[in-house]
Amino acid sequence: AQSVSQHNHHVILSEAASLELGCNYSYGGTVNLFWYVQYPGQHLQLLLKYFSGDPLVKGIKGFEAEFIKSKFSFNLRKPSVQWSDTAEYFCAVNVPYSGAGSYQLTFGKGTKLSVIP
């Protein structure tokens, strides 16, 4: 079964600092990759996703992520964070074309980002 690791439990940054959140998955075959965000008091929202094609994907609010197949990684980046980016970020994977289990998302444990004004 696949698994997802997020390296940082809690990241604290000042506004305008650059952000990189690590995500690694363990599965040798084709995967779809996602980053979800949960702002305080709100529900999970999709930030960006990768299915195929250009490994550099751009999402909402200036976020981007790069899929590096050889490293089994899908790190999330943002050049300059804002206070409003304070949230919890979850990396997730699903394994397509694997039958009934194709549709379940496997999530990492999440990274809390605190941005200090």
Place this chain on the structure above:
Amino acid sequence: GAGVSQSPSNKVTEKGKDVELRCDPISGHTALYWYRQSLGQGLEFLIYFQGNSAPDKSGLPSDRFSAERTGGSVSTLTIQRTQQEDSAVYLCASSLKSSDSYEQYFGPGTRLTVT
């Protein structure tokens, strides 16, 4: 349009009681998913429905957990004889159809506390 809704938003129950959690997916979404978010375990998949049938129940942690979906719309997750370890936020998600590439839209969750 309306998103995924869940009720109740909070539920406190005594150990040993049964609880029912409800999910209303986005209208027209044929696929529905239940997940559980708990401290230390993160987000875990429980079950997925395509229409009224559940092709994947692999995440249900025990036979105390069951779910059904009627009319291809509303779903109910039932936990019998609740235990303290069942305390968690139960999340429901729906997607346009069960496909590898369809985004899952999440509801606000039901926070279950078992005392």
